[in-house]
Amino acid sequence: MIVGERKPLSIVIENLSPWRKILVLGCGTCVTVCMSGGEKEAQEVAAILRLRGFQARALTIERQCEMEFNRKFAEEINREEVVLSLACGIGVQILSDLFPQKPIFPGVNTTFMGAPIVQGLWEERCSGCGDCIVHLFGNICPVTRCAKSLLNGPCGGSQKGKCEVKPERDCAWQLIYDRMREQGRLEELLRIHPPKDWSSSRYGGQRKMLREDVYL
Amino acid sequence: MSFLQKLLKSGTFVVTAEVGPPKGCERSVIEKKCRELFDYVDAVNVTDNQTAIVRLSSFASSLIARECGVEPVMQMVCRDRNRIALQSDFLGACALGIENFLCLTGDHQSMGNHPHSKNVFDIDSIQLLQILSDLRDKKVFQNGEAVKGEIRAFLGAGENPFADPMEFRVYRLAKKIEAGAQFIQTQAVFDLEPFARFMEEVRAMKLHERAFILAGVIPVKSLNAIRYMQSEVPGLVIPPFLVERMEKARDPKEEGIAMCVEIIEAVKKIEGVRGVHIMAIAWESVVPEIVVRSGLYPRPKRG
Amino acid sequence: MKIASLGCDKSGFPALLRFLAEYPQYRMDVTAVPCLGMVNEGMMLQAFENGYRGLLLAGCPIESCHNQKGSHYALLKAERVNTLLEEAKLPMRVTCALLTMDKIAEIKRALDELLPFLKEREQ
Known part of the structure; x- marks a missing residue:
């Protein structure tokens, strides 16, 4: 999931x-799970804004990163001057693609792709490098979890x-x-991994995926 | 072949020291350090923005050291440069006559004085060793394209025998040697017992026959310094009895020198240790005394 | 300056009533709740939107909460609301008094801390 913080x-x-x-537009997916931009947080932020003298109301869309979920709320969105989106950075941009006339502001800082580990704790797990190699490292991603991405x-x-x-962070x-010892696979760590091909990562610029078989 | 490599090949117990470039562009700082060290060491390591603090570049500093008649070991870290820049600087250094290179991953930028910067870490130290040795031996760039010209380079790496997971350290050393490391400078030895154990593992894998291993040492200037290193410097393991010894010392500087000399004498006796690397950070002036008192003076004449 | 208080009906609410009887110079609106654990951030903010400047939550001591974690969570939620108010540079605040029903001094302590703070913010 995408993790963000207020x-x-x-x-x-x-x-x-x-x-x-x-x-104030909450999102019912990832940021609801990480408690930074769901229904509850949208209501809170709207209340605070009203206390500060704004005319604010809250609404939550199931999934702001998908166009069709947002379309249904066109009337509501058009009625207000601006939108404060509590979705992740993806939701904010998709919403803006759909309502290009509307000033939209982010209310959440998107922080990482990760998971809830225990209630109240989220950890990064993936950097989206575009070439998954976790199986070589006991399924612990060194690219993401080692501060120096050492392979x-x-x-x-x-x-x-x-x-x-x-x-306070575990050494990846x-x-x-x-884990490799637990699996009796330590000798695999003796292999020298050559420089990684980062061209599939975001260093190549914005990435796209096209599936012609399902493309409309 | 570099002077350092020649000495190691001839079986001489070598002495190297560290020269930290200044936080500024005064070449005189490097010149002064080199003059102090000239007679007492065989080569100097020139650090590459060590601890992620911006300093005069290791490339330029290495050239200045060379002009002073001291052979540089140019350190290269992977934190600030990608494979394009590292290969390019390596070729530049080779063209200007630098022959020794130490390949390191580099301290993380968050520990330095520009913690808001992006890091690179396109490759790690082992991959850098592989790339540089392929440039020299296979005459190819990392992408497989041919490189022109004769490259003379003596490639080294660091290793910390005291970091965790301890059982993996000797295998990581083996990977570095496999990737092309011809000499190794270890993290500073304070505790001889784990170092001796590490060297035992090294000998069991015959790694000492494939690379020259130089034991790192750090002379301690004061009680505060040893306490700081014990608690704040990642990767250093300092046994409590040495801290106690500094506590009791009437003359802490003298005690620090004596301690360093003892460690040098001890590592000299360990099979497979082919030299020492003295890291007298901000205390370069003590190196001559340590070299003399360890019985390592005079040094062989440069060719 | 309007102050609201929410009191757990097992401790805080009877204590608030006794407190107001004993110290008539203090004025606030008192509402009973079954447990402080049910008071959420939305309710607290609602009180402020209704015109209250201060909110006092009075309930059982953490270890004797009848719903185990109610008072514990109330403290955390109050702190969170105060953080939001602080960030938004709003003058309102929530405070908590955890007590058994006879310890009304705890209510006085909480109010004597809260009221000057609110007065200062009002200017």
């Missing part, structure tokens, strides 16, 4: 300051299973080592 309200209010009639083993700063960059390579 944008500080001081910044949101500053961005909205030239406007009066605001539609050939831990750096010299791994200590007691923790990352030198952030001691310690996790890789432990």
Whole structure:
């Protein structure tokens, strides 16, 4: 899922300051699960905006990243001056593609692709490099979870299973080592992995996927 | 062949030291350090924006060291440059007569003085070793295209025998040697017992026959310095008894030098250790005394 | 300045009533709830939208909450609402008093902290 966190309200209010009639638009998918932009948060932000003198109301769309979900709310969206979208960065842009005349502001900072680990804790798991190789590393992605994206083993700063960059973070390579040992596959880690092909990653610019068999 | 490589091949127990470039463009800083070290070391490591703090580049500093008559080991880290820039700088350095290279991954930018920057980490140190050795031996760039000209380069890598997962360290060293490392400079040795154990594993895998291993040492200047290194510097393991020793010392500087000399004498006796690398960070002036007191002076004459 | 209070009917609510009887100089509206755990951020913000400047949540001590985690969550939610208000530079605040029904001094302490704060913010 996409994980995001609430944008500080001081910044949101500053961005909205030239406007009066605001539609706070929550999203019912990922940001609902990570509790940053769902129905509840949209209601809260709308209440705060009203306390600050805006005319704000809240509405939640099931999935802002899909055009057809947004279309149904065209009337509601057009009625207000601006939209404060609490969806991820994808939702904000899709909404804007659909309502190009409408000023739309982000109310959430999209942070990463990850998962809830326990209630209240989310962790990044994937960087979308476009060429998945996790099977080589005990299904712990070194590209995402090692601060230096090392493919050939831990750096010299791994200590007691923790990352030198952030001691509260597990060293990805310690996790890789432990899991490969558990699976009796340590010798696979002796292989030298050549430089990764990053052309499938976002370093090639915006990516697209076309499936001709299902394309309309 | 570089002077450092020649000495190692001839079986000489070598001495290298670290020269940190200044936070500015004064070449005199490097010249002064090189003058101090000239008679006492065989080569100097020139660090590449060490601890992610912006300094005079290792490439330019290496050239300045070379002009001072001291052979540089140019450090290259993967944090700031991708495979295009690293290959290009390597060729440039070769063209200007730099012959020793130390391939490192590099400290993370968040530990340095520009923590808001992006990092690169297009490749890691092992991949860099592979790329540079292929440029030299197979005469190809990383993409397989031919490279022109004769490349003379002596390639090295670092290794930290004291980091976790400890059991994997010797295998990581093997990967570095497999990828093309001809010499290794280790993280600073303070605790001899785990280092001896590491070297035992090295010998069991006969890695000491495939690469020259130089033990790193750090002279400690004060009690604060050793405490700082013990608690704040990732990758350094300092046993408590050494901290105690500094606590009790009447003359901490003298104690630090004595400790360093003892460690050098001890690692010299370990089979497979072919030299020492003295990292006297911000205390380069102590290196001559350490070299003399360790019985490593005079150094062989440069050719 | 209007102050609202929500009191758990097992502790906070009777304590609030006793407090107001004993200290008539303090004025606030009192509402009973079954447990502080049911008071959510939306309700707190609603109180402010209804014109209250301060909100006092009075309920059982954390360890004796009849619903185990009710008071614990109330504290966290109150803190979250205060963070939102702070970020939005709004002058309203929520405060909590966790007590058994006879410990009305705790209510006085909470109000004596809250009221000067609100007054200061009002200017």
